[in-house]
Each structure stands twice: as structure tokens, then as C-alpha cells.
Amino acid sequence: MWPVNSSIEVIRSAMRPLVGSNNYVKRRKVPEKCRTRSFHERGTFDLAMILILVFTIVPVSLQAFNIFSHSYDRLDQKYGSFTEKMRLEMLEEVRKMFYFGYDGYMKYAFPMDELDPIHCVGRGPDHENPSNININDVLGDYCLTLIDSLDTLAVLGNVSEFHRAIQLVIDHVSFDKENTVQVFEANIRLLGGLLSAHMLIEEDRFLFGEDLRPPWYNGQLLQLAHDLASRLLPAFQKSITGIPYPRVNLRKGTVDEGAETCTAGAGSLLLELGALSRLLGDPIYESMARRANRALWSARAKTTGLLGNVINAKTGQWVGRLSGLGAGLDSYFEYLLKSYILFGEDEDYQMFNESYSVIKQYLRRGRPQCNSGYGDHPLYVNVDMHSGNTYTYWIDALQASFPAVQVLIGDIEEAICTHAWYYNVWKRYGVLPERFNWQRLSPDVSFYPLRPELIESTYLLYRATRNPFYLHVGREIVQSLNTYAKAKCGYATVHDVLDMSLEDRMESFFLSETCKYLYLLFDHNNPLNNQFNKYLFTTEGHLLPIGEKMRIKPWEADAFSPASPSMTSLKEDESLFFRDKTPKLKTNATQPSCEAVDGARQYLLPLRTPYYLQLTESLGLKE
Numbered sequence: 001m002w003p004v005n006s007s008i009e010v011i012r013s014a015m016r017p018l019v020g021s022n023n024y025v026k027r028r029k030v031p032e033k034c035r036t037r038s039f040h041e042r043g044t045f046d047l048a049m050i051l052i053l054v055f056t057i058v059p060v061s062l063q064a065f066n067i068f069s070h071s072y073d074r075l076d077q078k079y080g081s082f083t084e085k086m087r088l089e090m091l092e093e094v095r096k097m098f099y100f101g102y103d104g105y106m107k108y109a110f111p112m113d114e115l116d117p118i119h120c121v122g123r124g125p126d127h128e129n130p131s132n133i134n135i136n137d138v139l140g141d142y143c144l145t146l147i148d149s150l151d152t153l154a155v156l157g158n159v160s161e162f163h164r165a166i167q168l169v170i171d172h173v174s175f176d177k178e179n180t181v182q183v184f185e186a187n188i189r190l191l192g193g194l195l196s197a198h199m200l201i202e203e204d205r206f207l208f209g210e211d212l213r214p215p216w217y218n219g220q221l222l223q224l225a226h227d228l229a230s231r232l233l234p235a236f237q238k239s240i241t242g243i244p245y246p247r248v249n250l251r252k253g254t255v256d257e258g259a260e261t262c263t264a265g266a267g268s269l270l271l272e273l274g275a276l277s278r279l280l281g282d283p284i285y286e287s288m289a290r291r292a293n294r295a296l297w298s299a300r301a302k303t304t305g306l307l308g309n310v311i312n313a314k315t316g317q318w319v320g321r322l323s324g325l326g327a328g329l330d331s332y333f334e335y336l337l338k339s340y341i342l343f344g345e346d347e348d349y350q351m352f353n354e355s356y357s358v359i360k361q362y363l364r365r366g367r368p369q370c371n372s373g374y375g376d377h378p379l380y381v382n383v384d385m386h387s388g389n390t391y392t393y394w395i396d397a398l399q400a401s402f403p404a405v406q407v408l409i410g411d412i413e414e415a416i417c418t419h420a421w422y423y424n425v426w427k428r429y430g431v432l433p434e435r436f437n438w439q440r441l442s443p444d445v446s447f448y449p450l451r452p453e454l455i456e457s458t459y460l461l462y463r464a465t466r467n468p469f470y471l472h473v474g475r476e477i478v479q480s481l482n483t484y485a486k487a488k489c490g491y492a493t494v495h496d497v498l499d500m501s502l503e504d505r506m507e508s509f510f511l512s513e514t515c516k517y518l519y520l521l522f523d524h525n526n527p528l529n530n531q532f533n534k535y536l537f538t539t540e541g542h543l544l545p546i547g548e549k550m551r552i553k554p555w556e557a558d559a560f561s562p563a564s565p566s567m568t569s570l571k572e573d574e575s576l577f578f579r580d581k582t583p584k585l586k587t588n589a590t591q592p593s594c595e596a597v598d599g600a601r602q603y604l605l606p607l608r609t610p611y612y613l614q615l616t617e618s619l620g621l622k623e
Contacts, residue, residue, distance in 0.1 A: 075612065075623060076604045082468035086475070091522040093478050097491070098156065098515040101506060104489035105145050111172045113144035117490030118504040125179055133247075137182035138189070138508075140250065143173050148189050148508035150197040151543050152516045155528060159210040166197065170220045175228045180249045180256060183235045184265035186228065188331075188540040189508060191272045194225040195279070196542035203545045207527050222279060229276055229285050236288040241316040242295035244269070244288070259314040263307050267296045268331035270339045270348075271538050274550075278343075281554035296332070297351055305358040306385040307332070324363065324382035326396035331539040333359070334405050341408070342536055342544060344551045356409065362388035370417035371608050377615045378417045379438060393439040397422075397432045397448070401539075403457035407464045415464075416606045419457050423473055424619050426454060429497040430480045441619065447503065448494040450485060452513035452541065459517040463532060467606050474521045481514075513541030 072080075101115070109115040112122030125139045126132040138144070146165055153162040198221040205213045234253035235244040243266050247256035270289040277286035299316060300307045301323075309328030310320030320328065336352035339345065362383050367375030380399065382392040400422040406415035426432045432454055433443035455477055462470035484500050485491045491510055495503040520526055528535060528543070536544045544550070605612055616623050 072604070073609050075609050078623075079469040079472050079605055080603065082471040082475075087471065087522050087524070090471075090475050090478060091519070093482070094515060094518045094522060095156065097478065097481065098152065098511060098519065100486070101490045101511055101515070102149060102153075105149075105506070105511075108489055110146060110168070111143045113139040113141065114508060115145065115490045115506045116504040117487040117492045117506045118502060120489040123505070130180065133182070136180065137247070138185045140175075140179040140181045140186070141177050142175060142190065143169060144189060145506075145508040145511060147173065147193040148512040148540070150193055151200060152511055152519075152541075154197070154200055154208055154212060155516055155526065155543075156519060157208050157210075159208065159212060162197075162212060163214045166214060166217065166221065169194075169224070173224060175224070175231055175250050178249070178251050180247050180254075182247050182265070183232050183244055184246070184268060186232060187269050187272050188538060188542075189512070191225050191228055191232075191276070192538045192540050192542040193512070194221045194228070195272060195275055196538075196544060198222045198225065199275070199279075199545055200543060203547070203549070207531075209527070225276055226280060229273060233284070233288065236292065239313050241313060242291040243311060243313040243316060244292055245313050259312050260310055260319050261313050262310055262320075262328035263296055264327075264329050264331045266292050266311070266313065268335045268539055270335055271342060271536075271544065274339065274343055275544055278550055278552065278554065283553070283555045293336070293348075293351070301385045303386055304362055304388050305354060306362060306383070306388065307355075308385045318385070321385050322382050322391050323385040324391075324395070324399065325359070325380050325402045326382070326399035330398045330401060334401065334539055337405060337408055338536055338538075342546060342550050352409075370413040371611060377421060377611065377618065378414070379421060380418065381438070394435045394437045394444045396435045396445070397451050398453055400432065400451075401453035401456055404453075404460040407457075407460040412461075412464055415457070415461055419454075419461055420607045420612065420615055422454050422457075424615055424621060426480070427476070427616075427621055428619055430484055430500070431494050431497055433497045443497055446496045446498055448485075448497055449503075449505070449507050450481070450491055450493060450510040450514055452509060452517055455514055455517045455521070456537070456541070459521045461606070462521055463529070465602055465606060467602055469606050471521065474518055478518060509540060516541050 101117070104117060104120070105115040108120040109122030112124045114123040115121075116123050123135075123139065124141050126135045130136060147169055150162065150165055150169070153165060198219070200207065201213045201217060201221075205211055228250075231250045231253065232248055235246070235248040235255055236242075238255050239245055243261065245255035245259060246261040246265055247258070248254070270286070270293060273285040273289040277283050295316065296307060296311070299311065299318065304323075306323040307329065308318040308320045309322045309324070311318050323329065325333070333352060333355055336348050336355065340349035340352065359380065363380045364378060365376065365381055366378035367373045370378060379395070380402065381390055381395065383389060384391045400419075403415035403419040403422075406412070406418065422432060425436050429443075431448040432451065433446045433448060435443060435445035437444045455474070458470050458473045458477070461467075462474075481491060485494055485502070487502060487504075490506045493503040493505045493507070495501045520529060523529065534546055536546050538544060607615070613623060
């Protein structure tokens with residue numbers, strides 16, 4: 001049954017523009033003898049007026065959600081509300097989840113890079129086996145998990161621990177190590193973590209209430225970030241193609257002989273390196289990242305405009321022809337859009353805009369519209385970069401972040417559909433397998449390393465729609481993590497989603513992203529949520545303030561000129577995300593466009609019930 005208050009508000013909303021209009025009714029003095037009528041007469045008259053309003057005025061004038069034109073079925077009842085008690089309970093559960101993992105790391109693993117949560121020991125690089133890139137690409141004896149967790153501590157409002165953690169990083173972290181690490185991982189986890197904490201201290205120190213700036217802080221995190229970025233530079237400078245080598249020795253500056261790198265690894269560096277350049281006033285870091293993006297962009301297929309997933313940094317030739325939205329490509333598209341949001345450079349948006357157009361043209365399958373029409377549920381598949389033909393029958397977990405990108409571009413209906421697919425794969429197993437074969441409906445790669453991508457998309461869709469459905473999704477995810485992944489002193493990788501066996505590793509992004517997005521999903525009053533358009537999340541979930549400081553290139557002579565485009569003043573209520581000069585999105589006539597979201601999406605199931613049931617039944621689920 002629809003709440004009475006909501007019905008009354010709909011009627012009131014419809015009446016407001018009419019009652020307040022001089023053309024609708026003119027007040028006049030009523031003779032005394034006309035002022036009283038019987039209760040029956042008044043009731044009959046009022047009821048008649050309400051019925052007239054409901055059946056004539058409301059359908060015509062009310063542009064938002066109209067309760068009288070939508071059915072309210074059992075799934076709407078199941079997902080259509082989320083009580084304040086439930087929200088507070090989940091907020092506390094997520095807080096406990098973060099501190100269980102964080103305290104376990106600090107007690108058993110620090111100052112090593114990661115926690116092994118089953119045996120409660122620390123983990124660092126595999127010095128005995130340098131070819132073990134699964135470990136050595138990420139770990140380098142630099143307190144990785146602590147650096148990656150800094151801004152999560154701030155988001156949770158734990159200022160005292162934030163201060164202590166910064167002091168520990170300053171005391172223990174050095175990048176002068178004989179370790180060969182992956183440029184991409186060092187950039188997003190370490191450089192991003194250091195820059196985020198520094199900028200929170202310097203740009204908005206009272207954002208979370210207490211002063212984030214320790215009294216003894218003097219830019220030490222920025223100095224560490226500068227040192228790290230300088231050690232990564234040889235990977236760019238030794239490349240004749242502009243595409244950075246994937247790995248570099250932090251002490252010697254030597255690059256790994258293997259020149260094959262993924263598109264995301266080479267093209268998801270601009271947010272962190274660009275921010276560093278603008279903080280330091282040194283263009284070298286941003287210019288190297290932009291050079292890499294342009295090199296990748298110029299290598300896209302002439303026939304389709306698509307990019308492959310693996311390229312040779314030495315020759316500039318494609319090694320992998322797979323084009324998709326998952327591993328190897330995911331954050332490349334994300335960073336084109338987010339770089340425009342942060343820096344305001346039209347070049348970045350134009351590359352994203354064209355990419356999004358060909359993605360929809362070649363990768364998208366299923367019915368043309370998410371919430372109307374006929375056909376299979378929409379799905380973005382992997383294709384051959386040259387022909388656009390289907391290349392594989394699997395999609396992977398990293399692609400679950402794409403709905404978050406679609407939210408940022410305003411394509412909410414598409415985001416709803418894309419998210420629904422991955423959420424239901426999660427429901428099928430309890431967690432999300434690394435690769436899922438959409439033809440055989442089974443995992444091709446069956447581990448789950450506590451990835452945050454689905455949670456990130458859930459959080460952004462909730463911010464965009466305020467639909468309680470996404471709170472229910474978050475609740476199910478928290479329950480699954482506590483049921484299947486909680487180990488002796490932290491949260492462990494699910495080794496196989498088919499038997500829920502565990503692997504002894506807690507990746508740093510569990511604390512940096514997974515817990516952060518879940519916490520923000522349920523913490524409606526978090527200062528970050530109240531100023532959502534002023535901050536940007538990197539692909540590692542680190543916070544970067546959006547503001548004029550990131551729109552200025554200090555190395556340009558006219559950077560501080562009032563006439564400079566980067567110094568264009570903005571209205572207080574104008575989001576820095578998009579301006580009037582933003583290029584219009586190109587769309588294929590047969591593909592969905594960014595239409596306004598039906599108001600029902602805030603109150604009813606985001607994906608309409610018939611389509612939702614079609615999806616669940618196709619995946620072997622029952623609602």
C-alpha cells in the first residue's frame with residue numbers, strides 16, 4: 001500500500017501552482033450567510049475537488065513521479081523502503097568491518113605492505129622470485145596498506161588515527177628500494193593515497209569536523225609523492241612511443257625488458273600525475289601522462305575507433321585485440337572523463353565522448369532501451385577492436401565499475417541496467433567471480449579478491465537516484481563479506497566462488513575502496529556526501545578536491561590572469577563537473593541517449609519489474 005503522506009504530497013504539489021495563481025481563483029469577500037454549509041455538503045464538495053485534481057490536473061501538470069500511473073508490486077514493496085534503524089545498523093557494521101581489517105593489519109602486518117588475514121602475518125615483495133609479478137607489481141616494502149587507507153580514516157572521522165598514521169608513514173616509508181614495481185599500481189595506490197591525504201589537509205582541513213592538519217605537518221606527504229613520481233619517470237622517458245614501460249626499478253630507474261602493457265595501465269595515470277604537477281608547479285609529470293594518453297588514442301583502430309587491451313610500449317603496436325570495459329581497459333575511459341572533471345581540459349572530454357559513442361555502437365548488446373521495449377537485457381561484451389565482432393563470451397568483475405562512469409556522464413538509465421547485471425551475478429554466487437561466461441552462465445575465473453567496483457557503482461547510483469534499492473544491495477554485500485570472506489584477523493580473498501574457499505591475502509584496496517564506498521553509502525550525513533560535487537574519486541577510491549587550484553597551470557605565464565580560461569569564475573551553485581562549453585554527446589541513432597530518468601526510479605524498482613525478473617530468471621535466480 002502506498003504511504004498516505006506521499007499521496008497527499010503529490011496532490012499538494014499539483015495544487016501549489018494553481019492555488020498561487022491569480023488567474024485560477026480571485027479572493028472575494030463572502031457574505032456571512034454563505035459561509036456555512038452542512039458537513040455533508042462540504043465533504044461532498046471537497047471530495048469532488050480532489051477527484052477533479054487527481055484525474056484531470058495531476059496527470060497534465062505533474063512532471064515528477066505520479067503514484068496513480070504506476071503499479072506497486074511485491075518487488076517494489078521489498079526494495080522500496082529502507083528504515084533508519086536498518087541504515088544505522090549497516091553503518092555500524094561497515095565501521096566494524098573496516099576496523100577489523102585495519103586493526104588486524106596494524107597489529108600483525110605493519111610496516112609490511114599487506115596482511116595475510118588467515119595466518120595473521122605480514123606480506124611484502126617476493127624477493128626470492130622476482131618474476132612473481134602478481135605480488136611484486138604491487139608490493140614494494142613501503143607500508144602499502146597504511147598509505148592506501150589514509151583518506152578512509154578521514155572519511156570515517158577518525159582524526160586522531162589519521163594523524164598517527166601520517167606520522168607512521170613519514171617515519172617508515174622510503175621509496176629508495178631495490179624493487180621493481182608496476183607504474184600503474186604505484187601511481188594509483190601510493191601516489192594517489194599520499195596526494196589525497198595531503199590535499200585534504202591543505203585544501204579542506206575541517207571537512208570532517210576536527211582539524212585534519214597535525215600541528216607538526218609541513219608537506220611531508222607531498223614530498224614523498226614527489227620522490228615517488230620522480231622514480232617512476234624513467235618508465236616514460238625511456239619510451240620512444242610515449243607509452244610508458246609497465247615496470248621500473250625504484251632505485252636504479254631501469255625498466256623491465258618486457259614492454260607489453262595494458263591500455264588501462266598506460267592510460268590511467270593523469271589524475272595523480274596531473275594533480276602533482278599542478279601542486280608543484282612542474283609540468284613534467286602531467287605532460288608525460290598526457291603524452292601516454294595521446295599515444296594510445298592515436299593507435300586506436302581506424303575502422304572502428306576502438307582500442308585493444310595490450311600494446312607494446314617499445315613499438316606502439318597492439319598485442320591484444322580485445323576491446324571491452326573490463327581488465328586492461330576499464331580505468332582508461334574512467335580517467336578520460338575524470339581528468340576533464342578535475343582539470344577542465346576539453347581534449348580529455350572529447351576523447352571520452354568519442355570513446356563512449358563507439359562503445360555503445362560496437363560493444364552494447366540487447367534491447368535499445370533499458371526500461372522499455374523488447375529484447376534481451378543490455379550487456380557490454382568484449383569485441384575485436386578492428387571488426388567490432390564478439391571476441392569472447394566472458395565479462396569480468398572490473399567492468400562493474402562502468403555504471404559509476406555512466407552516472408558521472410549522466411546516463412543513469414544505462415547505469416541502472418549495467419549495474420543490475422553485475423548485482424545479480426553477485427547474488428548468484430554470494431560474491432562476484434573475476435570472470436563470468438555470459439553464454440554458459442558459469443565462472444571462467446572463479447576467485448574474488450574483495451574488489452570494490454560493484455560497490456562503487458552502487459554508491460554512485462544511490463547518490464544519483466536516492467532509491468532505497470541500492471541500500472538493500474549494499475546490505476547484501478556487507479552480509480556476504482561477513483559470511484564468506486571474514487577470516488581470523490581480517491578479510492580474505494575468496495579463492496573459488498563455487499566452494500567459498502579462501503586465499504590468505506587482503507589486498508589494500510579493501511580498506512581504501514570497498515569499505516569506504518560501503519561506509520559512504522550508509523552515512524547519509526557524511527560531510528563528503530553533503531559536498532558531493534566538490535570531490536572526485538580516483539580509480540583507487542582516493543579523494544581529490546575539485547576546484548580552481550586544479551584548473552590552473554602554474555607554469556604558464558598567464559595562468560593567474562583573470563582572463564585565463566582556467567580562472568573563469570563559477571557561480572556558487574554551479575558544479576565543476578560540466579560547463580556550457582562541454583561538447584555534446586555523440587549518439588548512434590540506434591543506441592540509447594541520455595534521457596531524463598523517470599521519477600518512478602526514486603520510488604519503485606530502478607529496473608522495472610518485468611525486466612528485472614527477465615534478468616534474474618535468465619541467470620537462474622528466483623525473486
